[in-house]
Amino acid sequence: MGRLNVSLCGISLDNPVIPASGTFGFGYEFAELYDINCLGTFSFKGTTKDARFGNLTPRIAECTAGMINAVGLQNPGVDAVISNELPKLQKCFNKPVMANVSGFSVEDYAYTCEKLDKCEQVGWLEVNVSCPNVHGGGMSFGTQPEVAAEVVRKVKAVTTKPVIVKLSPNVTDIVAIAKACEDAGADGISLINTLLGMRINLKTRKPVIKNKMGGFSGSAIFPVALRMVYQVSQAVSIPVVGMGGVSSAEDVIEMMLAGATAVEIGAANLVDPFACRDIINDLEKTMDKYNIKNLSDIIGGAH
């Protein structure tokens, strides 16, 4: 066991660094740049039952220390992911991958998760409950504890792999939602998804993004994410994957002290394609600086 080793829902990770869904494609784009086997794992592009183009462009807006995206879950659909993307990934990544799943009905989630659960390459299912529920008036699944719990129950009923629920921060009480997911059988919680935001172009006086609003991410959101990880990890007994604005080895350590067992890195990959590799390389010397022997010792150390 190395100093960076952690265990996430019973699966050992060489290190806690996980590129976040939507910032790393299906891995092989980055495998052209560096050996992605250095990663703990990564969470692949959010996958839905059917193929989706997503939103119209512009989908991106810049902010101070961050960015807004409204990609709209563009993906080729679960069948194409299994038949085209996973075989390509197999050639460059020999670790269990985290399958990120989105849906627009409870049945969608169960359908997609059941299919991905059968893939040997998949280690964990990360269920993104930030999507609008088309049968529930368009309100996001992740905004009501009982609705999020229903997604978890339906997914757990048809899968065998660890189910990690990825929570939206755009809620009144994220702790209540995390607890409801744990009670419904979730094996882990990951947080935070992006914060809802927008920008307006002063010249056109119109929203920069065609979809008007989008998800705010980047280093600016780190303190908000850290606070939520701190709160949720104290309220649940299942592992928490922390994310939101992480962009350095120091941020990874801080997130783990707040209670994260592993740490996802999102927007940083888009600005610096080598961000995750460099952060992993920086971890040991940063641990030395702060007298940390093993990363697994510091999880929740600030509680």
Next chain:
Amino acid sequence: MEQVKLEIIENKPITDSVFQMKLKGNISGVTNAGQFVNIKLDGLYLRRPISVCDYENDTLTIVYKVVGKGTEQMSQMTSGSLDVLTGLGNGYNIDNNAQNVLLLGGGVGVPPLYNLAKKLINSGKKVCVILGFNTKSEVFYENEFKELGADVTVATADGSYGVKGFVTDAIPENYDYFYTCGPEPMLKAVYKFTKTSGQFSFEERMGCGFGACMGCSCKTLTGYKRICKDGPVLEKEEILWED
């Protein structure tokens, strides 16, 4: 794609708002005319994608217009180095039998055509270039294209220099292929007024610039494409205009 540090060896205005910057270093990542680079700037979160105007040995030339914070900051730089991702995008494909080639550029759509013209002329093709601008004071690179040996026509929308009108008002009778880059209304007009096959370079707001974020996707007749990775150059036959 490569991530490199490039040294600024020149940065000068060539019109009121357009600058030419020369960067020196390892530019082996650049392999095609029409590719772009993505530049990290202090204090700005996202990189700035800028098309490659020319590349030779260890020198990269970019020509950019000051339109916002990033390009404003770039215009102030006189020395130092930049963190640059090089060799992004597909670039123009010149592997075809066309002999009489038309290049149509509008505004800051002109720069990526420069290295393309150089390559086409070096491979023995006859190159006719039409450069479109709003007005005389905005005209740049007319002589640079002439020095390469291209037949150059300038069009200005207000008629203050060259042909009065748009690039599409100056299209010659005889050509057997074309390449274009410019604002979308111009590209649409070129699409409508050209009679042969050709290639279009598109612009879109990008997140990463290297195919990871899906921020710049568009629909084409051959499927969904990322402007940054599968483009920015698309073949005329695959373009699907969406209003």
